[in-house]
Amino acid sequence: MQRSVRIAPSILSADFTRLGEEVKALEAAGADAIHIDVMDGHFVPNLTLGAPVIKALRPLTRLVFDVHLMVAPVDHLLADFAAAGADIITVHPEAGPHLHRTLQTIKGLGKRAGVALNPGTPPSAIDHVFDVIDLVLVMSVNPGFGGQLFLPGQLDKVRILRRRIDALDLAGRIIDLEIDGGINADTAKLAVAAGADMLVAGTATFKEGPRAYADNIRRLREAA
Numbered sequence: 001m002q003r004s005v006r007i008a009p010s011i012l013s014a015d016f017t018r019l020g021e022e023v024k025a026l027e028a029a030g031a032d033a034i035h036i037d038v039m040d041g042h043f044v045p046n047l048t049l050g051a052p053v054i055k056a057l058r059p060l061t062r063l064v065f066d067v068h069l070m071v072a073p074v075d076h077l078l079a080d081f082a083a084a085g086a087d088i089i090t091v092h093p094e095a096g097p098h099l100h101r102t103l104q105t106i107k108g109l110g111k112r113a114g115v116a117l118n119p120g121t122p123p124s125a126i127d128h129v130f131d132v133i134d135l136v137l138v139m140s141v142n143p144g145f146g147g148q149l150f151l152p153g154q155l156d157k158v159r160i161l162r163r164r165i166d167a168l169d170l171a172g173r174i175i176d177l178e179i180d181g182g183i184n185a186d187t188a189k190l191a192v193a194a195g196a197d198m199l200v201a202g203t204a205t206f207k208e209g210p211r212a213y214a215d216n217i218r219r220l221r222e223a224a
Helices: 016-029 051-060 075-084 099-108 154-167 185-194 210-223
Strands: 006-009 033-039 064-070 088-091 112-117 135-139 176-180 198-201
Touching (some): 006 210, 051 075, 064 075, 075 099, 135 154, 154 176, 198 210
Parallel strands (some): 135 176, 176 198
């Protein structure tokens, strides 16, 4: 079944001095979700925001909060991010000893559960957890920093996952196939052709400031 492509701007590229205004501007510009990258300076070589920031932003928009936890260990933080207002909580297989249990915990908190695959993590890492997955995130850069160049070799991973998801008997359940890293008008077209249906775009969304956000998002949609 063909699904519409959704755009989830990553606020990692936003102006952190006016983050609330940025989130409001993204909603007005037609974004489908807000992608929130949480980094711990340990699992990835950067340190960003935590649950209190998400809690502060939550009243400002009705958009889905797509929270990507680049954190290890991760289990002890899940309840905090759920309570802060995350709608989707995505974790890495390497972030804890029991991926299935972690995903069950997210579901038990009433949230959609995602798994992120780093460039070096094979699709087979999630073969036995599709029963509790709502989203698969393919990292098309090594996680930790915005503004990196797209890794075209990750398109094969998207194709493999697209076939795998389409072959499942989901009984009406939806599994989103998201891609994050180096997404612009050119790479968006390639990613969607490979099977992605949710695009995380940081630099491509935020370039030229708030007045350009709607045009930037529109260009991504048209390219996809």
